[in-house]
Amino acid sequence: MTEFNLQVQDSSERLDRYLSQELPDLSRSRIQQLIEQGNVQLNGKVCTSKKINVKTGDRIFLEIPEARPLKLQAEDIALDILYEDDQLLILNKPAGLVVHPAPGHPDGTLVNALLAHCPNLPGIGGVQRPGIVHRLDKDTTGAIAIAKTDIAYKHLQAQLQAKTARREYLGIVYGAPKAENGVIDFPIGRHRQDRKKMAVVPIEEGGRNAITHWQVRERLGNYTLIHFQLETGRTHQIRVHSAKIGHPIVGDPVYGSGRSIGVNLPGQALHAWRLKLQHPLSGDLIEVTAPPPQSFLTLLEVLRRRAFSSAELQRRD
Template sequence: MEVFKFEVTSELAGDRIDKFITSQQEDWSRTQVQQWIKDKRVKVNGNVVKSNYKVSDLDQVEVSVPEPEVLEVEAENIPLDIVFEDEDVIVVNKPRGMVVHPAPGHYSGTLVNALMYHCKDLSGINGVIRPGIVHRIDKDTSGLLMVAKNDQAHESLVSQLKAKTTKRVYQAIVHGVISHQTGTIDAPIGRDKKERQSMTVTNENSREAVTHFTVLDRFTNYTYVQCELETGRTHQIRVHMKYIGYPLAGDPKYGPKKTLDIDGQALHAAVLGFEHPKTKEWVEFEAPLPTEMEKLLEHLRIIG
């Protein structure tokens, strides 16, 4: 069991206890927190509270998180597009629609299930649910991911991500016509207080987020862009492009309902570069646009 402690700030005073707690830890769901409250695992100023309790300024909140259930993740014979592999690292071109690792509602058919069938030696740092997984891309985002096959490689790749020395370049189709050729979006991202499952640009409980973009092509109502990540926050490109007024085409969470005919955001992780954990040589990989995005671009070039 692990105990987490939080202090309520004046901005969040008046929030329900479950809403306050989920605003502090982005990996905790409202349903999960409500169950902990029922199990008397949540205390405020030393006293057990009910889910309708509203927090006050300077309240001391304590959450006793139970040990996670051990889930058996099964290896599954799912085809993988492996761009590179050696004894330390695998680079995979993930298809649109595939979830990276098991989670509630997605215990099978994930990239991890496929990786476990393909190779038995994945790093164990993230445990049974996310073996080898160093970073993630969303279910409906296609493209390149690096996976660690041992703990030494895992630690090296994670440290490179933290030091911002990896290269991660994405291609996207966005609503609107961007007039300038290049730009940098430097805006912190945190959990949306009003919509638990969404991220937003905010100065509250946020983390630094920087995206550099370049226009590749323009159409009547859309722009084809390249985005390079300096940081790697949840939904970063999707949130940042919405923030500057150019949401991704097809994005069900951050984009308009009237959009291009694509199931999920038009976003592809096209380039991935990093220092090899063992040889220390720079390695860089590219993955072509998926068929769905190529067809969209062809359509846009025809209609202008």
């Protein structure tokens, strides 16, 4: 059970709005649910009204009950395996595959597929997300590491926290950056109005440190193929950072421009291209490259042809 003790410093907002600002990792709907279920106390008394205004000096106690284990079912879903031994598994995740079950996606997820592939997986790293050390968005493709033992889970988690594991992405963005490389350093937190989105949010307002390194791989006229490397791993980090600097990921339905490019994409043109990590037992360096999906390669080819045709026309003029 998770508990939070808060004292209002300077506010006259509704209780649910105040808590959503103070606890950005919780959605507004989740907070409202906790209030309605009697898990919030205001000045020592249970408060079930989300609309009550809090004021300076008020004390708030929030209790989050342990999540009930989902009834996970093993499902025979094909996996594109890039590396596997008795400790870990690295897959090339396709677009459209949700990583773990959640409201709206109770089955047909990567976790359901893993339970069929690895009979001993349940319970490793938690019963709701067995073996999942890091995640990829539903429509982001590419390399994802799965721990098959508790030792591997803890070791891989430590590597991510220590930033020794290296996660590299390829993304196609709108526009042409002036520089050849750079670092995007903006904190990321839950969007204030749309709780399903992330946004650049100041640290003092609940944002968390987020750093993305980038380098131009290929210029394609009004588009650019960029190599991204994560220093931190916030939700939607590359997508939010790219949009922030004015070069959103092509095909991104949430943070993109909405412009049509004439190519049918299953999601944003963002691919977890390479994963480098230390083996949990041997200590050997494991480097795995995930081939981009055909839709990504097709988009690249189309943009190359367009850029070439445009350059030819300019030369003739």
